[in-house]
Amino acid sequence: MYKLKLHSFIFLILCILSTNSIEGQESFEPVGEYQLTTFISELGMSVSANLEIISNEGQYSARLRSDIDPEGSITSDVKIEGREIKLGVRMPDGDISITLSIASDDSLTGSWGTDGMGGTFTGRKIR
Numbered sequence: 001m002y003k004l005k006l007h008s009f010i011f012l013i014l015c016i017l018s019t020n021s022i023e024g025q026e027s028f029e030p031v032g033e034y035q036l037t038t039f040i041s042e043l044g045m046s047v048s049a050n051l052e053i054i055s056n057e058g059q060y061s062a063r064l065r066s067d068i069d070p071e072g073s074i075t076s077d078v079k080i081e082g083r084e085i086k087l088g089v090r091m092p093d094g095d096i097s098i099t100l101s102i103a104s105d106d107s108l109t110g111s112w113g114t115d116g117m118g119g120t121f122t123g124r125k126i127r
Helices: 002-024
Strands: 032-040 045-056 059-066 073-075 078-081 084-091 094-102 107-114 117-125
């Protein structure tokens, strides 16, 4: 009987803890526009970029415009996991893999990588 009460108590505590963590999470809407900045050491320059995430019937896509590619590149390879955005973008010099983590104050940090190059992003969700 003692073990049954102990197991019930432990189960109750776990239910309470998991409920509080879910209630404490704030929802995140990834759709919008983001300003990004990175330094490309191989080119010796800072690059600014705008990333726009759109949704069409629950499927996300993105357009990335930068100082290097002002016309922009469009991708439908966008995954949202919590407050993290992962995407792959086709560029003239090769595909770029991007991961962004968006904080609750809409600031962001992230990383990017392509064949032989990579770096970090800082930025902000602007709308």
